[in-house]
Amino acid sequence: MTNPPNYGSTFHAWRDGAAGVWRDYTHHAFVEGLRSGALPRASFLHYLVQDYVFLVHFSRAWSLAVVKAETLDEMKVCAGTVDALVNHEMALHVRTCAEHGISEDVLFNADEEVANLAYTRFVMDAGLQGDFLDMMAALAPCVMGYGEIGQRLDREGSAGNDYQDWIDTYAGPDYQGLCGAVGAMIDAAVERRVGQNPQTAPRWPQLQARFTKATALEVGFWGMGLNPT
Amino acid sequence: MTNPPNYGSTFHAWRDGAAGVWRDYTHHAFVEGLRSGALPRASFLHYLVQDYVFLVHFSRAWSLAVVKAETLDEMKVCAGTVDALVNHEMALHVRTCAEHGISEDVLFNADEEVANLAYTRFVMDAGLQGDFLDMMAALAPCVMGYGEIGQRLDREGSAGNDYQDWIDTYAGPDYQGLCGAVGAMIDAAVERRVGQNPQTAPRWPQLQARFTKATALEVGFWGMGLNPT
Amino acid sequence: MTNPPNYGSTFHAWRDGAAGVWRDYTHHAFVEGLRSGALPRASFLHYLVQDYVFLVHFSRAWSLAVVKAETLDEMKVCAGTVDALVNHEMALHVRTCAEHGISEDVLFNADEEVANLAYTRFVMDAGLQGDFLDMMAALAPCVMGYGEIGQRLDREGSAGNDYQDWIDTYAGPDYQGLCGAVGAMIDAAVERRVGQNPQTAPRWPQLQARFTKATALEVGFWGMGLNPT
Amino acid sequence: MTNPPNYGSTFHAWRDGAAGVWRDYTHHAFVEGLRSGALPRASFLHYLVQDYVFLVHFSRAWSLAVVKAETLDEMKVCAGTVDALVNHEMALHVRTCAEHGISEDVLFNADEEVANLAYTRFVMDAGLQGDFLDMMAALAPCVMGYGEIGQRLDREGSAGNDYQDWIDTYAGPDYQGLCGAVGAMIDAAVERRVGQNPQTAPRWPQLQARFTKATALEVGFWGMGLNPT
Numbered sequence: 001m002t003n004p005p006n007y008g009s010t011f012h013a014w015r016d017g018a019a020g021v022w023r024d025y026t027h028h029a030f031v032e033g034l035r036s037g038a039l040p041r042a043s044f045l046h047y048l049v050q051d052y053v054f055l056v057h058f059s060r061a062w063s064l065a066v067v068k069a070e071t072l073d074e075m076k077v078c079a080g081t082v083d084a085l086v087n088h089e090m091a092l093h094v095r096t097c098a099e100h101g102i103s104e105d106v107l108f109n110a111d112e113e114v115a116n117l118a119y120t121r122f123v124m125d126a127g128l129q130g131d132f133l134d135m136m137a138a139l140a141p142c143v144m145g146y147g148e149i150g151q152r153l154d155r156e157g158s159a160g161n162d163y164q165d166w167i168d169t170y171a172g173p174d175y176q177g178l179c180g181a182v183g184a185m186i187d188a189a190v191e192r193r194v195g196q197n198p199q200t201a202p203r204w205p206q207l208q209a210r211f212t213k214a215t216a217l218e219v220g221f222w223g224m225g226l227n228p229t
Numbered sequence: 230m231t232n233p234p235n236y237g238s239t240f241h242a243w244r245d246g247a248a249g250v251w252r253d254y255t256h257h258a259f260v261e262g263l264r265s266g267a268l269p270r271a272s273f274l275h276y277l278v279q280d281y282v283f284l285v286h287f288s289r290a291w292s293l294a295v296v297k298a299e300t301l302d303e304m305k306v307c308a309g310t311v312d313a314l315v316n317h318e319m320a321l322h323v324r325t326c327a328e329h330g331i332s333e334d335v336l337f338n339a340d341e342e343v344a345n346l347a348y349t350r351f352v353m354d355a356g357l358q359g360d361f362l363d364m365m366a367a368l369a370p371c372v373m374g375y376g377e378i379g380q381r382l383d384r385e386g387s388a389g390n391d392y393q394d395w396i397d398t399y400a401g402p403d404y405q406g407l408c409g410a411v412g413a414m415i416d417a418a419v420e421r422r423v424g425q426n427p428q429t430a431p432r433w434p435q436l437q438a439r440f441t442k443a444t445a446l447e448v449g450f451w452g453m454g455l456n457p458t
Numbered sequence: 459m460t461n462p463p464n465y466g467s468t469f470h471a472w473r474d475g476a477a478g479v480w481r482d483y484t485h486h487a488f489v490e491g492l493r494s495g496a497l498p499r500a501s502f503l504h505y506l507v508q509d510y511v512f513l514v515h516f517s518r519a520w521s522l523a524v525v526k527a528e529t530l531d532e533m534k535v536c537a538g539t540v541d542a543l544v545n546h547e548m549a550l551h552v553r554t555c556a557e558h559g560i561s562e563d564v565l566f567n568a569d570e571e572v573a574n575l576a577y578t579r580f581v582m583d584a585g586l587q588g589d590f591l592d593m594m595a596a597l598a599p600c601v602m603g604y605g606e607i608g609q610r611l612d613r614e615g616s617a618g619n620d621y622q623d624w625i626d627t628y629a630g631p632d633y634q635g636l637c638g639a640v641g642a643m644i645d646a647a648v649e650r651r652v653g654q655n656p657q658t659a660p661r662w663p664q665l666q667a668r669f670t671k672a673t674a675l676e677v678g679f680w681g682m683g684l685n686p687t
Numbered sequence: 688m689t690n691p692p693n694y695g696s697t698f699h700a701w702r703d704g705a706a707g708v709w710r711d712y713t714h715h716a717f718v719e720g721l722r723s724g725a726l727p728r729a730s731f732l733h734y735l736v737q738d739y740v741f742l743v744h745f746s747r748a749w750s751l752a753v754v755k756a757e758t759l760d761e762m763k764v765c766a767g768t769v770d771a772l773v774n775h776e777m778a779l780h781v782r783t784c785a786e787h788g789i790s791e792d793v794l795f796n797a798d799e800e801v802a803n804l805a806y807t808r809f810v811m812d813a814g815l816q817g818d819f820l821d822m823m824a825a826l827a828p829c830v831m832g833y834g835e836i837g838q839r840l841d842r843e844g845s846a847g848n849d850y851q852d853w854i855d856t857y858a859g860p861d862y863q864g865l866c867g868a869v870g871a872m873i874d875a876a877v878e879r880r881v882g883q884n885p886q887t888a889p890r891w892p893q894l895q896a897r898f899t900k901a902t903a904l905e906v907g908f909w910g911m912g913l914n915p916t
Contacts (some may be wrong), residue, residue, distance in 0.1 A: 059295065059304060060587075066292035066311065067353075068816050070893070072337050075288065079315055082295065082308050108301050112671075114678055118572050121579030124296075128582060129518075129755050131818035195889045202882045206757070213570075220572055289816075297587050299664070341900075343907055347801050350808030353815060358526050358747075360589035424660045431653045435528070442799075449801055517753065517762065524750035524769065525811075530795050533746060537773055540753065540766050566759050582754075 005151055005176075007144045008183030010190050013199055014140060014211040021215045025141065026149050030222035035153045037161040044163065045100055047225030050116045052093040052107040054221070057120035059085045061139060064124060068132040071192070077185040081143075084178055092169050115224035119217035126210055133193055133203075136186050137210040141218050146170045147179035234380050234405075236373045237412030239419050242428055243369060243440040250444045254370065255378050259451035264382045266390040273392065274329055276454030279345045281322040281336040283450070286349035288314045290368060293353060297361040300421070306414040310372075313407055321398050344453035348446040355439055362422055362432075365415050366439040370447050375399045376408035463609050463634075465602045466641030468648050471657055472598060472669040479673045483599070484607050488680035493611045495619040502621065503558055505683030508574045510551040510565040512679070515578035517543045519597060522582060526590040529650070535643040539601075542636055550627050573682035577675040584668055591651055591661075594644050595668040599676050604628045605637035692838050692863075694831045695870030697877050700886055701827060701898040708902045712828065713836050717909035722840045724848040731850065732787055734912030737803045739780040739794040741908070744807035746772045748826060751811060755819040758879070764872040768830075771865055779856050802911035806904040813897055820880055820890075823873050824897040828905050833857045834866035 033039025065078040126138040150170025194201045262268025294307040355367040379399025491497025523536040584596040608628025652659045720726025752765040813825040837857025881888045
């Protein structure tokens with residue numbers, strides 16, 4: 001029950017390597033507020049608006065991953081993720097915000113906070129500086145962290161939770177399927193470029209460092225959600 | 230009947246600006262061979278294999294356009310084009326090549342000829358050097374040129390043409406709809422960045438130059454198709 | 459005496475457009491601490507280590523500007539700035555840190571704080587998303603803000619100031635010459651791409667927004683300096 | 688005497704791996720014409736104008752390498768190469784062309800031929816798609832091939848050769864020193880990312896393929912020189 005989700009062996013190793021930071025991220029007070037339902041609505045809406053802007057740039061980042069892909073499968077998984085983000089995940093935000101009188105145009109033009117832009121631009125630059133794997137290491141904490149949080153909150157969440165819609169999105173089969181597909185694709189991408197024992201390869205510490213830094217930036221993102229400016 | 234297709238006012242202006250080169254491209258001997266059906270099968274297959282590799286990099290280029298987009302509409306049209314390329318246009322190539330015993334894996338790893346890579350890498354670099362419009366000016370000749378050729382060949386093609394399948398793909402409503410959507414999006418992108426009289430703007434000659442150079446590279450691509458090495 | 463420095467008309471307009479944020483940046487408590495000499499040494503060293511890492515990525519950013527340049531003059535000014543950063547400005551940091559027992563290797567591998575990476579990655583992504591001007595709007599606050607601060611502190615700084623070495627670096631003729639050259643190059647780049655009345659051009663608000671956001675990120679950088687974690 | 692120059696072990700392996708294509712490049716009829724002095728002046732001038740445009744984009748490519756660098760040494764060598772290209776190697780072209788009445792402005796705006804742009808844009812895209820090593824594999828054939836050709840022609844060239852100025856540039860200590868520095872930096876970059884037995888690493892074939900393709904594009908560049916359009 002406390003087992004990590006099965007999103008592939010590379011994710012498993014990166015997650016272990018990030019240890020405490022990973023727990024800070026996946027068990028953040030913001031997440032616990034979603035779980036118990038005690039998260040103030042204002043915090044959630046603040047987060048949701050910022051997360052919409054985040055998803056705009058995250059879609060741009062996954063598009064850069066298509067640019068960097070070297071196999072047809074990598075291209076298809078990354079292009080499919082762009083589609084899932086632009087046409088599905090963002091729809092949750094648009095729908096929920098619309099219920100609170102916030103239009104998509106307002107969302108698209110919301111002022112982006114530092115803790116928000118720091119993560120997406122870090123990912124973009126990982127793609128500009130490194131190769132496909134450098135970018136995957138920076139993208140994975142968001143994709144898979146949300147999958148893991150969704151699964152846990154689905155098991156542990158309070159009944160009649162105000163945030164059930166959010167939990168269902170990330171615990172649901174579409175999103176979990178995405179995490180599994182991305183994880184399998186990353187495993188193949190690692191084997192193709194680094195071989196079968198990637199953790200002993202010279203570049204592993206650099207990949208782990210990107211994953212851990214990106215996870216720390218996610219911690220900052222939740223913190224921003226908790227403290228609307 | 231000889232009117233150019235209606236893919237927006239920007240395309241119309243760029244097409245006029247490229248004049249003779251545009252005609253060299255859209256009335257190339259290779260195209261006339263498709264029209265009459267006299268194109269040797271070996272030339273067509275050679276072209277098809279190279280064009281598959283072209284579409285791989287062209288999909289990467291449209292993905293870079295998503296990275297460069299600045300409005301939700303720009304993102305959606307470009308992401309939709311990636312999807313159309315990866316999941317539909319390339320299917321024609323895979324299907325036709327399979328009929329001749331060429332697998333998709335062979336296609337993906339075919340040796341890329343100079344006239345082929347010159348165009349896609351020119352587009353990628355236009356995106357790296359310039360903004361979204363610089364990239365659109367380099368992408369448009371391929372997207373819309375094929376649309377225009379498809380329309381004309383559908384009107385003028387020989388009955389019982391061996392290449393009817395190719396003609397149908399580009400003359401069909403899906404592809405023509407894509408050209409219209411891309412053209413409308415480019416018009417909006419130009420107005421947003423350059424204003425309502427873009428042809429008097431300082432950067433217009435540069436945009437025109439990118440379109441014209443890209444068109445010349447398309448001429449080279451047909452030439453490569455005619456002369457299998 | 460309170461006139462802004464003469465770094466060209468584009469900078470002048472952007473600076474006016476950023477108004478209050480520009481003042482928050484150039485008159486930040488950190489800056490006033492440098493002026494009076496009251497800034498705690500620990501804050502300064504913390505800032506200096508982070509600023510070294512900043513300069514590494516800022517050099518990468520100016521190199522991306524060379525990639526995006528479209529005239530020989532743009533290439534030369536940007537390449538010259540990379541040289542000035544890598545071979546001169548960073549030397550101040552290395553020298554000062556060495557006096558306090560911090561080696562260049564430690565500097566290069568220092569853990570980069572969020573307020574630090576947010577700015578440089580924002581600049582990189584401005585370059586990836588937009589054209590040369592989008593990147594200049596994001597780069598200018600750092601280059602010219604330091605020039606303006608250097609000039610003012612040189613006039614207003616306390617005698618026997620502990621931070622005279624820092625002030626001299628940015629008030630000195632080399633750095634001021636760099637600001638002037640960059641400013642003149644930006645003016646020419648704007649005229650070439652947008653024309654002689656750039657402030658009425660459709661894209662001006664976007665350029666101003668990039669400049670203002672980058673200035674706000676500089677405010678965050680000083681804040682980080684004041685509060686070593 | 689027929690030994691390859693000592694530009695490091697990675698270059699040595701890549702050169703061996705390219706075999707026949709490397710010989711086609713370094714012993715091309717154009718090169719033999721430089722050696723004997725029999726190359727028509729018109730061909731040389733045509734080449735020189737195209738090579739000037741090539742160097743503009745090659746400088747942009749080395750600047751992208753600074754963006755992709757991950758150590759201070761990598762940054763310094765790449766930034767130094769940009770400086771050598773912009774401020775020294777291009778000067779030979781400007782000087783020689785000026786003697787024939789061709790101004791630098793004409794050079795900068797010369798129409799770029801397909802065989803020319805194919806190589807530089809291939810390099811840029813290698814940088815966008817891959818990491819620092821992918822880019823080095825694409826850059827190396829030009830830098831080191833010219834070094835090797837310069838050395839050989841210096842030994843074997845006819846006395847009183849009309850092209851002695853060209854030969855001296857590439858055989859001279861400045862250029863040879865650059866080749867040695869780049870080669871040593873590449874060796875360190877390979878060890879850092881792939882380890883001490885890079886030729887057994889999964890990504891080696893891909894690196895070799897980029898080097899070999901880039902070499903083939905250099906063959907095309909000489910061919911263009913021989914056949915002014």
